[in-house]
Structures are given as C-alpha cells and as structure tokens.
Amino acid sequence: MKKIIFFLLLAGVLGNNAAAQDCNCKKEFDFVKNYIERNYAGFADKLQLYTRAAYSRHNARLAAKLVYAKKTAHCFYLISQLLEFFKDGHIQLGYHGNVELNDSATVKKLLAKAERIKITPVQLKALQAKKNVEGIYWFRDSSYKIALMYSPTAFRDYAAVILQSRSNMWLPGMIKFELKQRGENKFDCIFYYRDHHAQLPEYAYSKGVLNNGDWIKERVTYVPEATKEQAVVYSKPISDSTHYIRIGSFDPYFTHEIDSVFKTDSALLSRVPNLVLDLRGNGGGYDFAYSPIIPYLYTNPINTIGADVLATKDNAEAWKALLDNPGLPDETKLWVKKLVAAMQAKPGSLVSVADDEALILHKPRAYPQKIAILIDKGCASSTEQLLLAALQSKKVILMGQPTAGVLDYANMRNKTLPCLPYTLSYATTRSRRVPEQAIDNKGIQPSVVLNRDADWVLAAQQYMEQ
Numbered sequence: 001m002k003k004i005i006f007f008l009l010l011a012g013v014l015g016n017n018a019a020a021q022d023c024n025c026k027k028e029f030d031f032v033k034n035y036i037e038r039n040y041a042g043f044a045d046k047l048q049l050y051t052r053a054a055y056s057r058h059n060a061r062l063a064a065k066l067v068y069a070k071k072t073a074h075c076f077y078l079i080s081q082l083l084e085f086f087k088d089g090h091i092q093l094g095y096h097g098n099v100e101l102n103d104s105a106t107v108k109k110l111l112a113k114a115e116r117i118k119i120t121p122v123q124l125k126a127l128q129a130k131k132n133v134e135g136i137y138w139f140r141d142s143s144y145k146i147a148l149m150y151s152p153t154a155f156r157d158y159a160a161v162i163l164q165s166r167s168n169m170w171l172p173g174m175i176k177f178e179l180k181q182r183g184e185n186k187f188d189c190i191f192y193y194r195d196h197h198a199q200l201p202e203y204a205y206s207k208g209v210l211n212n213g214d215w216i217k218e219r220v221t222y223v224p225e226a227t228k229e230q231a232v233v234y235s236k237p238i239s240d241s242t243h244y245i246r247i248g249s250f251d252p253y254f255t256h257e258i259d260s261v262f263k264t265d266s267a268l269l270s271r272v273p274n275l276v277l278d279l280r281g282n283g284g285g286y287d288f289a290y291s292p293i294i295p296y297l298y299t300n301p302i303n304t305i306g307a308d309v310l311a312t313k314d315n316a317e318a319w320k321a322l323l324d325n326p327g328l329p330d331e332t333k334l335w336v337k338k339l340v341a342a343m344q345a346k347p348g349s350l351v352s353v354a355d356d357e358a359l360i361l362h363k364p365r366a367y368p369q370k371i372a373i374l375i376d377k378g379c380a381s382s383t384e385q386l387l388l389a390a391l392q393s394k395k396v397i398l399m400g401q402p403t404a405g406v407l408d409y410a411n412m413r414n415k416t417l418p419c420l421p422y423t424l425s426y427a428t429t430r431s432r433r434v435p436e437q438a439i440d441n442k443g444i445q446p447s448v449v450l451n452r453d454a455d456w457v458l459a460a461q462q463y464m465e466q
Contacts, residue, residue, distance in 0.1 A: 023419035025075035026066045031418055032079050033059065036091070039318075041310040041430040042409040042440075046086045058085045068154040071115070073190050073198035076422060077155055080200055087441045089380060089406035090427040094414075097421035099195040107169070110196050116173035117161045119147055128218065133158065133185070133205045137215040143167065146176055146215070155190065157181045160215075169194050179203060197421070233257040235265050242274040242461045243368070247293075250285030250382050262292040269296060274464040275368040276457055280400065284381025293386065295361060297371055299394040302359040305437070307429040308350035309411065311343035315428045318413035319343070353411065353429050359389075371396045372460035375446055380404035387444045399460050400450050402443035408434050 037043055047055055062078050069075040076093065083091045100106050127135055127147055137146050143166045151159035156178035162170050170176060179187040182202075189203040189211075203211045208220035216222045232248040243265065247258060262269070269275065275296065294302070309315065320340045323333055342351045373390055375398055384407040390396045409427035416423050433439075448463065450456050 023072065023075060025069040025078065026063075028075055028417055028420050029063070029066055029079055029082065032424055033082060035314065035415060035424065036083070036086075036426060039310065039312050039314045039415075039428065040086070040091065040409070040426050041308075041428050042086060042088055045408075045430070045434060045438075046088070050085065055085060058082075065154045072420060073192065074155045075420060076198055077188075077190055077200060079420075079422075088409055088427065089404065090409050090412055090425075092425050093417075093422045094425060095197050095199070095421060096416070096423050097195070097197055099197070101169070101195055110169070111171065111174075114171075114174045114196060117149075117151065117159060117175065118173060119149070119161055119163075123147075123149065133179070133187075133210070135208070136163070136218045137210065138218065140214055140216065144170065144176060148179075148210075148215075155180065158187075167194065169196070233261055235261050237268070237272075238276070238457065238461055239465065241272065241465060242276060243268060243272045244276045244278065244457060246278040247290075248280075248282055250282060250287070250289035250386075252286055252289060254285075255289045258289055259292050262296070270365070270367055272367060273369045274461070275371045276374065276460045276464075277371055278374045278457065279379055279383055279386075280374050280376045280456070281378035282380075282383040283378060283404075284383045284385075284406075287382045287385050290382070290386045294359070294389065296365060296368065297390050297393045297396050298359075298361050299364045300392065302389045302392050304357045304359070304389070305431060305433045306352060306354040306356045307410065307431045309339065309343060309353040309429045311346050311349050311351045313344075313347065314415070315413060316340050316343040318415065318428065321413075350430065356432070369395065370464045372464055373398050374450075374456050374460060375400045375403050375444065377401055377404050377443070379444075380406040381410070384439065384444055391444070397448060397463070398444070398446040399448040399463065400446045400456060401452070402445050403439075405439050405441045405443035407431065408438050408440040 059082065062081055065078060069078055080093055083093070099110070124136070124147060127149055134148055134150060137148055137160075138144070139146075144162065145164040146160040147163055148158055148160045150157065158179040159175050160177045160179070162172050162174045162176055165171065175192070177189055177191040179189055182188050185205040187203040187205070189201050190198050191201055192198055201211070208217035209215070209222050213222055213224050230246070230248070233246065233254055235243065235245040238244045245261060245265070247254075250258075277293070309319075319336060322328060322336050328336075339351070339353060371390075371393070373387065373396060375387065379387070380403065384403050384405075387398065387403065388407075391398070408431050409429065410431070411427060411429040412425045413428050414423050414425050448459075450459055
C-alpha cells in the first residue's frame, strides 16, 4: 500500500473556473485560515513548535493589510504570507484561472484594470544614476524595458513600470512586477504574467542584475555563467573503480529513464566498487520511481515508519474526490473507499493511512561496495523518503548539504477558494516519525559536508577511492 500512498501524494482535483473578480479579500483570507486550522495535518504540531502567540501576531500583522488588498494579486500575496508561517512545502496556492486572451473584450478589461504609474523625464534621469536596485532594466531577451522605482504601498517597496514592450498585453506605465524588501538585496516579488495573473517568485539583486540575469540594467554588461545542459537522468564512468549516476527528478515522467539506466548499467554495477548517486536538486515525485535504486543500496531490512491521516469531514470529502479519477486502478479505489469510511467513523482523530513496514530482500548485492549520495537543499519530499531508507544501509554515505526538510506532512489534497482563482493544496497526513524524528525545516544531514564551491563529484570519488 506504500506505493499507493505516494501515488496519491500530489493527485487531486483542481478547479477550472475563470479568474474571479472583485473578491472580498477578508472572506478569502478567513476561509483559508479556518480551513487550514481544521484540516492541515501539521497544524497542531506547528502551533506547538512556533507558539500560538507567534501565530496570532503573524495573522494580526497580515489582517491589518486586508483592507488595502483591492487587487487579486495582493490578496493572493497575503494568503500566501499566511501559509508561510507553517514553513511547509506541502502547503501552497496554485493558480487555476482560465483567461481567454483571444477575446478582445477580456483583453480590454484586463488592460483597463492594470495599475499604472506615470514617470516623468526627470524621474527617468534620476533612475539612470541609481546604484541600488532602482534603475532602468531590460528583460534578458529585450522584450521589455522597465523602470524599477521606489513606490511604497502595503504590498511593495518598488514597482517595475513598463517603458517599452513587444507584447500587446503590456503597455507603457503598467506595473510588470512589485518587490518587497525581505533582506539585503533580497525581495518578495509579485510577478504578473501575460494574462496578468500573479505568481510569487523570490528575487535577488547583484551588481545591476535581478533574478540571476532575467533583468539587466542599462549600460551593465552581464555575462551569464556557462552552464552545461544536463539531462535529468544519465550515467557515466568517472574512473575504473567509480561510476556516476545522476537523477534529477522522481517525477513519473522519468520513471522509464530511471529504470532504463539501471538496467543498461546493471553489468557494470555488478562489478564496480563505487557509485556516486547524484540527487542534487531532486525535489521528489513518487516513491515508486526510485524503486530500481533500492536493491543496489540494500544491506539489511529497511524499516519505514507509517503515517496517519487527519480525519475531518473536509479531508474525507477531498480523499473521496479521488474516486472521480477514471484512471485510478480498481485496487486503489477500493483502498480509498475503506480509508474514507474509516475517517468518517472517527472524526477528529488520526487514522492509519500507511502501516510501519520492513522491506526484506532475498540477498544484498556485493557491488557496488560503497555508494556516495550527493544531496543539497533542493532534495525534498520523496527524495528524502529514499534518503531515510539509504541511511539504513551499511554501504551509503551522504555528502553535500542538508536537504529541504519537506516530508513530515504529506498526501496533499486540494480545495478551491470560494472566489479567487487559486486552489489551496495542503497536507492531510502526518508521519509517525513526528516529533521524535521530524525532519521538516531541518532536513536530512549529510555525514560529509561539502563546500558549495567544491567539485562535489570529485570529492565523492576521492572519498570512496582513498
């Protein structure tokens, strides 16, 4: 049943309604707040960890800004800030709007609603001399020219105002993105896409460049670092005694490639002493995608601690909605029906959704004899689940930097917001590792820490071959 659990990790039913208009932000904010408090499996733990007083202060600070949130984007920003309190990558808002940009009336309405700022020639000249984040920028492909200027509101410190645009969806004076200072040269960003819906990337500024070269100041020469196009899954020998395999994702799309690389390399792996398994940046996916790896790192029974689902009316309905998926196997449908019935029978309790398990294979493989797994903060979710198994192996050494720490609360379900064109995704299950073996916001620690500027592959090779 373990495979079923993680197959359902990100599955769900997203809303499909068009972008809502003139929503009451306080009602949307309160809806999300109350929904999370009732249904998020980690709420009680996080409240105990960060304290109820801190949670109340956090919410009060955001609530004071609700009256100013007249734009969908600003309401979206406040609700996202609400969710940030929990520091859990398994709580998020996803856009589900469907704006028809071929419809002239829709486009006209979008353009009419866009906020605009008039910039005078004097202001432009002053911006050209700025040495901080303010200034005149071009987008990397020259499709936009903007003036980034100080323009404080409840939601921003700086506004990026269109000066030139190749797109008919962006006219001079419109605000392409907004920045809120979060640290030295670090910013929250409210970025508006072609259909004017907002997303919230994090921006950084350095030497006339924003967001790693996306935006470059006029008269600044920017030469991007040479980057080698790297396949998500590939392998290569790096010496007579060490082989290298890179896996950048456990998304189902790459399942066949992962299986194929281990089958292709099976003869070599049956005799090579050392393996470097590079999982850097692998944000997870589904645990069945990493099943070909397990036999190579296995040395003794691998114990997996199970999880419980928070039994609420909303969560039961969210899990029941999975049955509407025509592609769901009959075995899984039967399991979901039993789980929903158990949740409905014990409201307010934690119901087992995955038993503790011990994986026992017939015989450990003699080779590889040593496996160095490279990890960093980009490793999350199902990748961390694999690492918990790998840590139980006598062959494995973890090298690099701590992982993201996004695993304790999982099995995300979805709830469409009443008015805003966004869907709330949240974790409904809690690992029974918590709190004694919690890893959220701490990550899985490497046994050998590597400097970020070092050649990690070479370091792993040298460590095993010494």
